[in-house]
Amino acid sequence: MEAGKHEICPARGKIQQLTSLPSLAVVKYQLVKALNKDSISIEDISDIVKHDQALASRVLAIANSAFLGYPGRIGAIDQAVMLLGFDLVRSISLAASMFNVFASQYGNLKQIWAHSYVVASIASGLCDKLQGSEKGNCFLSGLLHDIGRLALFRIASESDMDTQIHELARLRGDALLKAEEEMSGCSHTQAAKWFLEHLYFPDEIIVPIEKHHELAGEGPLKKISNIIFLAEGLSDIICPLIAHDSKWTEAHVKLFSEMGLGDKDIDDLKASVETEEASIAKFFDL
């Protein structure tokens, strides 16, 4: 689809409206309000998250993942805010509330979340190997990288495309993006951009998500964008059994070696994802 056409794409308004879904809207409103306050205390943000028990436990589960560096050591939201920072806990809270909103509708979407968690963990592992990247943003971008697919499922469920869109689940890479464009008027990468912009997510998370199926161009977010692109591709060879929309291509192989990485790194990343496999399954109730 050529530039400009997306601006009038009917899917855009529907995707933006999704951010008004009740449980998402409450968290969005309160967290954005809290973030815009000049002086916000740990208690303020904790109160917002603790208000919803399901949300609080999911935030803690993410905060305690090995990939953020504090496995099993964070017992309370206030502690999570202290260790991980406001921005990250706010983004985690929004991610967790999205899981609640979308998970209640489609059981099979758990596989998408499991794949997302795998990509988040690989991205986080890549950050450890490549100095100078922000690990929290890498993890969150990975966790939310396919949120556009959930948004497209949701808007399709409100139209007569419900069955058709689920048939796209067998497609991967460019073939999937093309089919989504034809069916919904936009790909899941574009849908994610509109959705997350409407939730006031930072560019550090939106840009890598928008670019996760392509090589990043020059710009300040090139490194993190390429990490998410690589993590998405690597999930195809590291966790092939979890349903995924990625493909390990020549472009990934080339970038991987340009970044100074090799087979040994793939083995390391695979081993660290395998150690977390049980908690991924538990977290997503697989």
Ligand SMILES: [Fe+2]
């Ligand atoms: Fe994707």
Ligand SMILES: [Fe+2]
């Ligand atoms: Fe993906």
